[in-house]
Amino acid sequence: MISGLLLLVLVGSAMAQRDLSVDCGSDGWVTVHWRPGLGFSQTLDQSKALLGTCPPSSLMSEDTLLFRVLVRDCGFIQQVMEGRVTYSNMLIYARRPELPIITQLVKCDYDSPVGEESEFSAEEPDENREQETFNMEIMNPDFSGPAPSLRFGLGSSIPIRATVEPRSHRSLRIYMKSCEFATDADIRRATQVHPIIANAGCLMESKSGNSSFLPRRHSDEMRLYLEAFRFALGQKIFLHCDLEACVVRSLNVDRKACHYVPEKRRWTLLDEPSQSYACACCDSTCPRTGLMIDGVSVHKVLGPLVIVENEPESSGSPDSRASSAHGMSASRVWLLVFVVALALVTVMGVLVISYYLCFWRGGRLGYRPSRDLLTKY
Template sequence: MISELLFLMFVATAMAQKDLSVECGSDYWVTVHWRPGLGFSQKVDPSRALLGTCPPSSLMSEDTLLFRVFMRDCDFIQQVMEGRVTYSNMLIYARRPELPIITQSVKCVYDSPVGEESEFSTEEQDENVEKQETFNMEIMNPDFSGPAPSLRFGLGSSIPIRATVEPRSHRSLRIYIKSCEFATDADTRRATQVHPIIANAGCLMESKSGNSSFLPRRHSDEIRLYLEAFRFALGEKIFLHCDLEACVVQSLSVHRKACHYVPEKRRWMLLDDPSQSYTCTCCDSSCPRTDLMIDGVSAHKVLGPFVIVEGSGSLDSRSSSERGMSESRVWLLVFVVAVALVTVMGVLAVSYYLCFWRGGRLGYRPSRDLLTKY
């Protein structure tokens, strides 16, 4: 087995650079020496570095990190093509929040023994698995207890969104929203206006410019968020286009995350584990992208049409007939109260006139002396 698993190659560009060396073992262990290249004024902080989801094993010198990891423990991506197995991953170093992260790809390629089955799914396998999963996405009412009764939202109101995945097996899946955008057509190619909502593999961009945010998960196979209705195509039909992904619950990575911006803390926060929010530092720049998935499935969903209108900023969750009935009841109540108040005031006025004013003077007769005196 070991003799058949011959190491073929690793990234040529990595070998050409002095700041990275990679040794891929036949036992699926990989040793990486990496110098992030921070410059003379900065020291390397091991707590800011990752290989996939694995921290460094040690700090070899002031500027060189050592990773000694097992490929199947660090969120390596596996691809099987033409009898070869490729394992790829990303080195990440998160600098200060105002600086972009440093990334470097790592790749090892092996011969695949004939008849050996891969423990990880390939792209082709994922396409077959996707047909077995059911993705759902809908606009909800404010407390997420059911679908939204109306798809008209006032400026500044919250648009509740929920996405779920129903696995067809006993495995537990965690769902992510990789990307979303508003468009004025169900087909983005025909849309006259398009605006990104979620980008960079799970960064809620609207959370930095408005009050949009992810909500705490109740279940791993569900993700919820509030989108603030902003000034986009007012009065026109709007569609929400989203790419969803679900995978077996595992450690987090920069390729698969849910991040939103917290203004009070002035930084991006990771939904599922705030202590690992460094994976969100690329949201302000460009996060590494990959088209491969480990044991995952994906789907594209389109919601709508819905409409954003000028309004008070509260969610319009009632139908027009319900609003008409409610308004008529209010005016009826105002009319009844006004009539009752007028009636009471009239009764009091008449009673006062009869009992105190006129009633007190019924027996009064002016004296003749008084009449002739003047």
């Protein structure tokens, strides 16, 4: 007979322990009673709560939520380790935007699988299985090919693309979990390091600069524009990134792509904007579930690239250079027109004044009316 053993792992900052009761039924049903513990100033809103991808079944009381779901639904992650099967999921409650989200990890352990085995479990990797291939490169402005130069002017955009090539029939989604600029290809030897992406997928530079993720064209590709900022100007720098690819099952705070949208004044989840509450932790510290999910990860290093001042907008792009040259030519033409016009006005002014002094006023200086003529008659 299948027996269930509940294992609870509470995730979050050092706050009071949340009230949680979980019944992992042998028939595959999971019943959860959860009191998020919002405090006296907040009212529990069940529309802000999820167990994986499933909303609460009901509101048990003014401060307690009830979830009753099947272990095969709601995005439960199945892990097979040493003959035991663990089903894991995340309870999430999104408070006001200025407050961090509340999360709790729920696990149910079984002696054998409940129902059919999962296609994507955390079994030990097969050494004979082909591995996925990750690629990361700096692109030209429209992502049609590699960048012609790795010199970028301060304030210009650095287009970056990361991809994964699956070696099986699985459809994978790629994530950029962390990225840093460093002054050395070996980050341990770097004298300067600056975080670009942190908190398991938060693009930190999107809040302090004009950087953002671009909408996905394919699940196995990520693109972003990174604004070149004042970091180790004129020096060779390297971009270090941790990439990960996995089968998409449910929202997971360990795997996300969040960027800050100034117009909305909030963080937005790239793939599911309606679930952007998962990005609420980007301004603080995002909780880590520590789930050993069967994903594929790799560390990539790009460079060296150089950020300099007073460079064309787009890393030596022919279009930007042509635009710059056109702008300079136009400026010179207008300057020439202004100088010629000013010279003509000056010459005309000199002629008018000369005529007045020499012919008009000067010719009448010796003129005096004769008294004889005035009194003769």
